[in-house]
Amino acid sequence: MSTLRIGIAGISGRMGRLLAEEVLASGAQLAGGTSRSGGLEGVTLFSDTGALFAASDVVIDFTNAALAATHAALAATHRKPFVLGSSGLSVGQEAAVAQAAHVTPIVYAANFAPGVNLLFALAERMAAALPAEQYDAEIVEMHHRQKVDAPSGTAIGLGRAVARGRGTTLEECGMESGRDGHTGPRQTGAIGFAALRGGQVVGEHTLLFAAGNEQIALTHRSFDRRVYAVGAVRAARWVSTQAPGLYDMKHVLGMG
The missing domain is CATH 3.40.50.720 (NAD(P)-binding Rossmann-like Domain)
Incomplete structure (x- = not known):
């Protein structure tokens, strides 16, 4: 062969x-x-x-x-x-x-990265178990200062996994990113994104599920x-x- x-x-x-x-x-x-x-x-x-x-x-x-x-x-x-x-x-x-x-x-x-793809799978399963009406999903990512796109592809992948778990798509449930000024209250069911840029961070992503009485965070960091x-x-x-x-x-x- x-x-x-x-x-x-x-x-x-x-x-x-x-x-x-x-x-x-x-x-x-x-x-x-x-x-x-x-x-x-x-x-x-x-x-x-x-x-x-x-x-x-x-x-x-x-x-x-x-x-x-x-x-x-x-x-x-x-x-x-x-x-x-x-x-x-x-x-x-x-x-x-x-x-x-x-x-x-x-x-x-x-x-x-294998760990990130396991994170996608966990995100989908957790989103299916945590109702959007009670648990707001927020995704925070940080990369090196040279990165030209935001949110990162991985952050969007996490958003899509959350949407799949909730039986919808990222486009249908809505993305809230770049919040600035008087934005009004957060929309129920929307998925929030925040992008940080600085230094030479290889890649860091955190998915938050925030409810009135508890918060769950999943984080993956790439060092190389x-x-x-x-x-x-x-x-x-x-x-x-x-x-x-x-x-x-x-x-x-x-x-x-």
Whole structure:
């Protein structure tokens, strides 16, 4: 059986370098990558992402939301499995990724850390047990000062998990974020978001269920970005054997 060839979009970036290390540590073959700022010693660089897909069995992409739809379309064109970790996708961009998944298997996740995905599962179960009329759900997240999107993809993933547990969607129950000035009372059933930015915080998320007589908090902290790289490489190995479809980390972890 041939060694799995994994390509990395944006291989010279902070996440790209970690992904390259974890691909090699996993025993897979590093097919190469794309880069806007030069390459890594001994790593094959491709002039465009289409060439990277052609040379790889699976491609991992943690670049940015603006490229997600284009890269998903390339995955479909080349019929290669795809792991997408970019955050901040619009509804239209997510729809484009879902469309490509009709042709090729895609893992698209808000977060690749196993602990965060267990947090999603707990959030859904707790939301189902704690009525929205009595328990307000608030999500607080903090990231490094360079992060460009807010709330984070993980925070939105937590909000979606809470909404699922309550039999609705995040769009239907409403998001309350960026509160400022005279906002009036909190809306019952809405899910609140607060985004903090500063320093070099890798990622911290807290989900609060607040009632009149008790408060419950679930918190996850990431101390090293490598946890995301390890999870993404695990997802790449898993998705390489799957049928076309749109998957997330709960499927990779056997919770789907």
